[in-house]
Amino acid sequence: MALSKEVYKEFECVVGEENICDDPAIMPAYYNNKFAAVILPGNTAEVQAVVKLCNKHKLVFRPICTGWSGMFPPDIILLDLRRMNHIIEINEKNMYAVVEPYVISSQLQAELFKRGLNFCIKGAGTNCTAMLRGHGHMDQTTSGDDRNHLAIEWITPEGDIVRSGALGSSDEWFCGDGPGPSIRSILTSAVPPGVTPGVFTKAAVKLYHWPGPSAYPIEGVSPNYALSEIPPNMMARYYSFPSVEKMWQAELAIGESEISFELMGFNISMVAANITTSNEEEEETFNRLSKEVIGPGFFVIIAGNSAADFAYKKKVLEKIVSEADGKSLKAAEDPRIEGILMCQCTRISASIRETFRNGGAFNSIPIMGQRDLTIKWAIGAGKAKEPLIEKGYIVDDGGAFFGWGVEQGHLGKTEIFCKFDPQNAEAKAAVEAWQKQENLRAFKERYFASTMGPQDEIGPALCNYNQWWSKLVKALDPNGVSPEGGALV
């Protein structure tokens, strides 16, 4: 339903004529959804004013950052936060940066690299917002999930500005918790449903030391970027192992010895996707590299703070791999490939090759948490891919899963996906069935419960968290203007 002229005008008064649109012409670009209007607020005050208007007129709203994915009902207001693209602060001494929603990870990381710093970039890719909660390739060093946010500035569904932790009390970004119990418990972003309602307008994220170069020495022309040299005191390798058990043994030892900057449990299909510049090249490379690996494996980057530190880490790495009967992939020892992988797996610039390039879509089951447990489940989920591969519904990746260590192996993440052509209705249905079946198996066999599943089943199995969340949303959002929370992708 279109906004009345008067209501449209009220929003226009807040953001300016250029920053609101309800013309059908823009809607195909916004998920082909018939939004009541798309609004581009420029700062916290404008967001607040828009939210208050939504309350006044009982209009549902949803915010997006780069907005990679999302499902939206019609006739709601979409807040496209594109104009809020400032890096507010980088505090080197206290290891945090403060960003607005439309600073993408690549921008923040480039600024951080100059200062010998880095942060957690989500595996979805460096083209996503830096503010996003999530997990990524570098989690071994840069942590993940909701553990990287510090203070957050939040516009509640009622249009109040709440600043968490030290931000609310003493105008500092370094701590998002307190006074007393932490509201960071409920301030979270991810793909809805069940995301914090309202809008995050700024967030502080933790930073980590970056022993690498202030900028990678990239040469070449797109899509053939490579490094002119491997930066000093850094090395990247891919190791495969004779069994999952051996791989896990090595992965755990690497975590406990704290030697890896990154441990990315790539399967060889993803390596092939990452380093190649076309679908055809990827297929050929996958077939070739598959013959070289001896089983499941992972990709490791070690980075020394000094030559001595690097030498130590390298020695330990080689020892651990040898003890687990691991084999180094020759292709990754080639400095050109090593450099490509190193750069792309720290700048996280090749995720799209690994996911969308093949067929145009991929459906995934990602799980954060206990790595050894989720690997167990993932083996079965991988086997369940085989019939789909045989039927040609999904890209043949050997039925593999992947994942990575988080916080030096304390936590972990496992993921498995199917890449397919979404225009192929049969393939789409088969993939969705696989996803449903494997989620159900995970639930029944008690590996985990995906919270994307049916809430009436999942909720009671997880201490009825959904009911608590529902109560909370009602308390925060009495007018029901932010029912699905915010999509920050």
Added chain:
Amino acid sequence: MGLEQYKGDMEMCCRCSACKFIPMQRVKGNQYAYACPSISRYNFHAYSGGGRLNIGAAMLKDGMKYTDKLLDIVYNCQLCGACGVSCNYAMDMEVLEPISEFRIKCVEDGKTNPALDKVIANLRKQGSMVIGARGKRGAWAAGLNIKDATKEKVDVLYHVGCLTSYDKNMQKMAKATVKILQKAGINFGIAGDAETCCGGRAYQMGYTKDFLNQAKKNMAMIKKSGAKTVVTSCADGYQAFKVLYDRFNLKGDLKVLHISEYIDKLIRDGKLKPRKKVDMAVTYHDPCRLGRLGEPWVHWEGKKIPGDRFVFDPPKPYRRGTNGVYEPPRDVLKSIPGVKLTEMTRIKEYSWCCGAGGGVNDSNPEFAKWTAQDRIEEAISTGAEALVTACPWCEKNFTEAIKDSGSNLKVYDIVELVEKAI
């Protein structure tokens, strides 16, 4: 044909927003990370490369009404191709082609932009892209003793271009080019008054028929002249001759060089020796149609292979901006003694458009200027005293934007610096 042939490509867009930015690994900081002038200015996703693909897909699937907003989206695009380069770093799909086809469709459906209609009317009347141009096209060459390629056989036809011929401020480029070619002892000529627009900008604007008319006229004249090589100092012209004519099977064996490529060759062959010192700190702007869009056309025909991937039989080679003309202009600058080249952040295949492409300088001069202004700030940030480019449309747009901004930054075409050095 038309938009329909890109249905699969448009549906491949996963809305990753890579098209809005320069290739991720090339991002050097918070500033100068944006690649697409259109979405950078207008902010709604519809203005991005991906947004345009979404619109194209919707047009094919459900049909769309041509609202003012839709046409605003369509015509506020320089068709610079930056979106495609960033997208094609990772994805195998056409980006600029469907965007261009949508423009063409708008023109075919009679949904034109009045300012561009005026330009095309002028083209049909005068054979030029410069509205209100006075005098004869070849008048700038008076007294320069240049061979008339319509009357004498020449090895090289120097295609001057509309803007360079008619714009008094740009004619210096033509004169400098002539001086350079004469110094190198090249057997070249110009068509003078008989020269007509290459048609490249007409194609950008969506007027395919007019482009083809111009292309046929030009190829006829080139054949008559006996020239085996066409050299031009206009990037639009370069792309027209080299890429578009080839695409429409009109080019034949004709060799097409941009003047920067030619000068680079002449220097390497020892025919040109830039000896005089030109003390200048410069930065170089890669024109879109010399750089990423100047890469050769690849003739391909095939069918999508049904299955799990978006692949074709035979395999489709995508033009990803890899083979554009990037090094020759730089090598030329490096061979001029005293010139110190400092690169901007957005260069080569991910260069930021000057703002003049796609007819935008005519249909929305304010947006064209806005785009140029961003580039000028980027140039200034390098510490350079001069911005060097290789296209008169770029130079004109930059010059006008600098005037407005009050900056001291100078703008030169590459031939002007070479002329100083020889």
Added chain:
Amino acid sequence: MVAKEKLVKIVGAANVSDKQAALDEYSSDISFVNPVRPAYVVKPKNTDAIQKLVKLANKTQTPLVPVSSGPPHFRGDTVPGTGGAVIVDLGGMKKIIFVDRARRVAMIEPGVTFGELIPAAEKEGIRLNMPLLPRKSKTVIGSMLEREPVIMPKYQWDISDPLACVEVIFGSGDEFRTGQAAGPGTVKEQWDVGGIQKAPYGPGIASWHRLIQGSQGTMGIVTWASMRCEILPSLEEPFVVGSSNLETLLEMTSWLIRLRMVNECFILNNTNLAAIFAKKWPKDYQTIKDVLPTWILFYNLAGYEYLPEERISSYITDINEITQRLGVEAVKAVGEVSANEILKAVQQPSAEPYWKLRYKGACEDLYLLTIHDKLEGLIGEMNDLADKAGYSSSDMGIYIQPIVQGTGYHCEFNLFYDPGNSSERNRIKELSASAIKSLMAKGAFFSRPYGESAGMILNRDAATVGVLNKLKNMFDPNHVMNPGKVCF
């Protein structure tokens, strides 16, 4: 007031007391909160009993005050805020449920102290990330729920660490398990498939454990908790660096932590270091203090399974570069205190008597969180305030703990005083309140608001309080959980 028999029915007669002496123990503590006598003390032994107690409290509108640590208490959060309260003393729940080396996690009941858990963990080859010298009666869960800072900032990835998951009975009477513990399945069923209760986030998108931490028992009662543990080093090499220039030590600290080279790492002033190591008072204390520099940075280098000597050696080389640049020296002893002694001490709870009480019998702790650039200024301000109040700043202990991998600092002022001297006590009470006010005005963040100053602290952030109240109304709709604490 709830009827005694109802309590007896739940926990058994032996675990209910309304005797004066027993009640008096919980009526007050070392803090300056008003003494309020509870009506009963109950000592449940399991989750079921706790849940029944909470449900009863709801029915009868009886305030419940959860306590796990033994006395002496310091914060005032375990002293009832209103009359008619029932102390729920979980100190008797002392099960160490598991210690898991492979997954580096342990699970315990609320009454387990550091002294009890450390040897159990050591047997499995793992250790806790501890606070600095907790008192003997301090429970591990109590410490984690308070968000006490820990001495290995490298291993504190998030301010909630080392806490992982909890089982909690909310004030509503509902049972809930946070993080991975939520399910699917019971905890035992999760174990049966190889699951362990370690990932702290969830269930769902929220991280509910963050709400329980810092709540001072106002949201519910924790019946067990799991926590992440670290591997016991195979080799350790501690060092100290003394300086009168705090900024130099802060600069060094920030690099040690940023480069992830050190395990234990903190700064003490000479008063505190002397107070910790003095055996005989006041002679020892003065002797030790007199030869100490103003500030002492302590850090420990550790090696694990693989090539520990090489690892430590490369750290020492890299640290040398830092110390040389800063013009300080890393040594094995400062004054009469050796780095090895410090290491040995801080890997255990405090010896008895609790080190903070040895000097004068009582101690008021004032602690805040801040950033590098503000720290010295706040310390200077506190010194001035102390001196002005007639409490010599040179008598004040200062403990600086980098937190959360260097994103901030916990700065703690320990004001030792004689509780028997009423004018001294009053002076400290006033100094504490006025200092909090002044330091807040200078940008200090009091993230853990206790006692009389809690209101003043929370009033600065009405918006957050608004949200907390919504959460409180959900989880404890009848406000039976520790009323009068935090902002409730």
